[in-house]
Amino acid sequence: MSTALQTYTTAPVMVTSERENSLAAEDLRARIRGSVKLWEPMSKHTTFHIGGPADIFVQPRDADDLAAVLDFAARKGLPAKVIGNGSNLLVSDDGVRGLVVKLAPAFREVEWHPRGVEAGAGVTLQRLVKESAAAGLSGLESTVGIPGTLGGALATNAGTDTGSIGDLVDRAVVLDARGEVCEWCCDHFAYRYRHSNLRGTGAIVLSARLHLRPAPPEEIRAKIKRLRAKRAARQPLRAWSAGSVFKNPRGVAAGKVLDRAGAKGLRVGDAQVSRSHANFFINRGRATAAQMMELIERTHGLALRRYGIDLELEIEIL
Numbered sequence: 001m002s003t004a005l006q007t008y009t010t011a012p013v014m015v016t017s018e019r020e021n022s023l024a025a026e027d028l029r030a031r032i033r034g035s036v037k038l039w040e041p042m043s044k045h046t047t048f049h050i051g052g053p054a055d056i057f058v059q060p061r062d063a064d065d066l067a068a069v070l071d072f073a074a075r076k077g078l079p080a081k082v083i084g085n086g087s088n089l090l091v092s093d094d095g096v097r098g099l100v101v102k103l104a105p106a107f108r109e110v111e112w113h114p115r116g117v118e119a120g121a122g123v124t125l126q127r128l129v130k131e132s133a134a135a136g137l138s139g140l141e142s143t144v145g146i147p148g149t150l151g152g153a154l155a156t157n158a159g160t161d162t163g164s165i166g167d168l169v170d171r172a173v174v175l176d177a178r179g180e181v182c183e184w185c186c187d188h189f190a191y192r193y194r195h196s197n198l199r200g201t202g203a204i205v206l207s208a209r210l211h212l213r214p215a216p217p218e219e220i221r222a223k224i225k226r227l228r229a230k231r232a233a234r235q236p237l238r239a240w241s242a243g244s245v246f247k248n249p250r251g252v253a254a255g256k257v258l259d260r261a262g263a264k265g266l267r268v269g270d271a272q273v274s275r276s277h278a279n280f281f282i283n284r285g286r287a288t289a290a291q292m293m294e295l296i297e298r299t300h301g302l303a304l305r306r307y308g309i310d311l312e313l314e315i316e317i318l
């Protein structure tokens with residue numbers, strides 16, 4: 001695998017036995033108010049609809065629950081991965097060892113202010129975009145059609161060529177790697193194209209305040225409508241995907257490179273490069289992560305051989 005493809009792959013972790021996992025889940029259930037499930041299929045929690053079981057799948061009820069979960073994981077030596085809506089993830093067929101922590105359905109409070117919004121990390125961008133029009137606050141329109149949560153969007157600096165979420169952040173309440181709740185001001189964040197310094201620090205966003213600009217609701221709605229139509233005309237939005245698989249290399253769209261390299265329609269089992277957008281790979285129904293990975297390797301190789309472009313993954317592989 002090339003260096004670029006390895007960017008977001010996670011290192012192998014300790015494997016625990018079924019009995020150890022059952023005992024750990026039982027122990028955790030007694031400590032938190034949220035839900036704890038064993039061997040939950042990750043295909044239920046990713047927009048690719050791909051992924052084997054998470055050893056222990058947790059949905060904390062609130063920030064105290066979340067802190068207790070992370071403290072538990074640290075003391076047991078179990079890895080813990082926080083997810084939002086799973087719309088930027090390709091999860092292995094073997095699943096995820098340790099804990100997967102899904103913030104939704106908690107962390108969904110939204111409070112509108114005259115010049116912005118304070119929202120929980122589990123709130124979907126689509127809810128925020130819709131409500132921003134009603135509130136007469138502009139700025140979130142560029143995220144229309146991105147099926148992630150605010151927490152996931154902040155971690156990936158989600159956005160389009162018209163703007164990214166990082167441009168809007170005033171401050172965020174974060175649970176840091178030491179388990180302490182603290183506030184990060186906007187200058188604490190380092191954002192670049194589809195990347196934020198949240199990644200790799202172990203910090204988890206609990207909520208964030210975004211600054212927005214007052215504008216007439218009808219103007220905002222018109223912009224949302226225009227951007228939604230533009231997206232629908234170019235992307236296979238009804239298909240199971242994780243959006244763009246590769247980041248755009250400098251100066252050119254990855255989709256264009258792949259299209260010219262002849263990738264559209266390429267298929268490995270039920271994993272296929274969309275015929276309408278060469279950077280969207282879709283699960284036609286029963287694709288496995290292994291098939292999707294093979295398709296990624298093949299298309300990456302095509303771009304490298306034809307144009308010398310070493311495409312970097314935008315999706316994260318778990």
Ligand SMILES: Cc1cc2nc3c(=O)[nH]c(=O)nc-3n(C[C@H](O)[C@H](O)[C@H](O)COP(=O)(O)OP(=O)(O)OC[C@H]3O[C@@H](n4cnc5c(N)ncnc54)[C@H](O)[C@@H]3O)c2cc1C
Pocket residue numbers: 047081082083084085086087088089103121145146147148149150151152153154155156157158159160194198203204205206237241242243244316
């Ligand atoms: C049809 C489609 C279209 C898309 N279009 C776009 C687009 O135009 N632009 C774009 O940027 N993306 C796009 N995406 C990709 C995806 O929606 C975004 O990356 C989104 O922001 C991911 O959010 P999520 O909640 O699904 O995060 P997940 O996929 O669940 O997680 C992504 C990363 O964020 C981390 N994370 C999640 N929550 C938190 C938190 N609270 N604190 C810290 N880290 C956290 C996770 O650990 C993981 O590393 C598209 C996806 C689809 C399916």
